[in-house]
Amino acid sequence: MSGVPNLQFGRGVRFPCIRKIAKLQVWHSGGTDTFLISDM
Incomplete structure (x- = not known):
């Protein structure tokens, strides 16, 4: 029971970090197509 919430929390914390990176x-590259895909 304790392992399930931990995994969800870890994923939630990792996702924003990946999106920020x-x-x-994308900002450095200056590509709009990549930015749209990343936002989704």
Whole structure:
């Protein structure tokens, strides 16, 4: 029971970090198509 919430919490915390990094990479690259895909 304790393992399930932990996994969900970890995923929730990791997702925003990945999205932030992706956005930074897109900003540096200057691509709009990649930004749209990353936002989804």
